[in-house]
Amino acid sequence: MLQPIAIISVINDLVSDQRVDRSAITLCSAGYEVLLVGRKRKKSPSLLPRDYETHRMKLLFEKGPLFYLEYNIRLFIFLILRRPTLLLSNDLDTLLPNFLIHKLKGSVLIYDAHEYFTGVPELVNRPWVRKCWKTLEQWMIPRLKFMITVNDSIGQLYKTEYGITPLIIRNIPFKNSTTFDDNGLKKSRSELVEWKKLIKKQLMLPEEKPVIIFQGAGININRGAEEAVMAMHYTEGVILLIVGDGDVIELLKTLVNRLKLEEKVCFIARQPYQSLHTYTAIAEFGISFDKDTNINYRFSLPNKLFDYINAGIPVMATPLPEVKKIIEHYQCGTFIENHEPKHIADCFMRLLHDKKRLWAYRENTLKAAEQLDGEMELKQLYDLAYICNKENIAN
Secondary structure (H helix, E strand, C coil): CCCCEEEEECCCCCCCCHHHHHHHHHHHHCCCEEEEEEEECCCCCCCCCCCCEEEEEECCCCCHHHHHHHHHHHHHHHHHCCCCCEEEEECHHHHHHHHHHHHHHCCEEEEEECCCHHHCHHHHCCHHHHHHHHHHHHHHHHHCCEEEECCHHHHHHHHHHHCCCCEECCCCCCHHHCCCHHHHCCCCHHHHHHHHHHHHHHCCCCCCCCEEEEEECCCCCCCCHHHHHHHHHHCCCCEEEEEECCCCHHHHHHHHHHCCCCCCEEEECCCCHHHHHHHHHCCCEEEECCCCCCHHHHCCCCHHHHHHHHCCCCEEECCCHHHHHHHHHHCCEEECCCCCHHHHHHHHHHHHHCHHHHHHHHHHHHHHHHHCCHHHHCHHHHHHHHHHHHHHHHC
16 A cells, blocks of 8 residues: 655745644654645755655745735646645635645645734735635635644634634643753753853853843734844843744844943844744743734733643743643732833842742743643644545545
8 A cells, every 4th residue: 555645835944843743743643645846035044854754845926915816827737637535724814725636636635723813913914915815715614524723723713714613732842851860840940040150151142140031933013022132122131032933023123222221231133943942941941922912912822832831831922712721720820910110120120139938930841841742743744644644435
């Protein structure tokens, strides 16, 4: 019997998308030959070797309507020239070509919605564009048999709107992604301090100053990054480390220059997840400041929340429903009450100075990391892939 083939499609450049990488690894373990398809931008880093095949398309356009049109046409042509057993489409901007191939060739289709796509802030003030995406969504999703999403709240939105009940697979890292001498996870307080100094020196960061980290592949508007930077004006003896990419990065750099915060705010370019974990582990805590300005952010459960926990660092966040549920359940962090920079700065300094509370959060974070198992979370995808292959054989 021929090995089943799974083609996973995503619209990003594959470098830092941990969720898609974990999905690919899971499908490999389920017996599929996996091909992950994305795009290559002009500034995209090289990909590190993986246990599955990858293909990145070079496009003429990098943003705007022509980019989405070109990508979807190219993806359709790419897929129609192959005979996949299983298609895994990530987010609405890849669903149309996958849906058409599913109908034309009979390949089993799984749709993985990483967010409530038509509720993203980029569409809030663009009603015509939102209507186009919504129309596609309304046509395709009710006709899907298999769908996945990232948390209960977003799953309930799709169930209410379309009558489909998605599987819930949260963005929890695999435990074996913890490397680099356990990233200090099992060290005593004094050992941890010395370990962080050593790693900071290797990363050319100030050794004596505590680090707060704000990470993400989508550091965009209304995610609290601007306020976090402005808060640093009111702090002393601490570094804000911003690791990643997004629409507001250049604005943040301008803000840092204007406020003369170069000694307090450091920018690190987007990292492969293997490297990102080391930066995360040296921080005293991580921040997630998404604002409740749209339905997508309101019900978000960001990757970085679980990345922080996996690295053994507590979390400071806005009390959005899904985020609050995790932090309160595990008692692994605290919340800001508003986005005023002075208030955020006060929260920063109070937690840094309260060593007893910070260490208690850390110990609870380590317990949470033990319980939040990415492999167990993705067992649902493994089981679904097995069912899909049986269905394909039966047909």
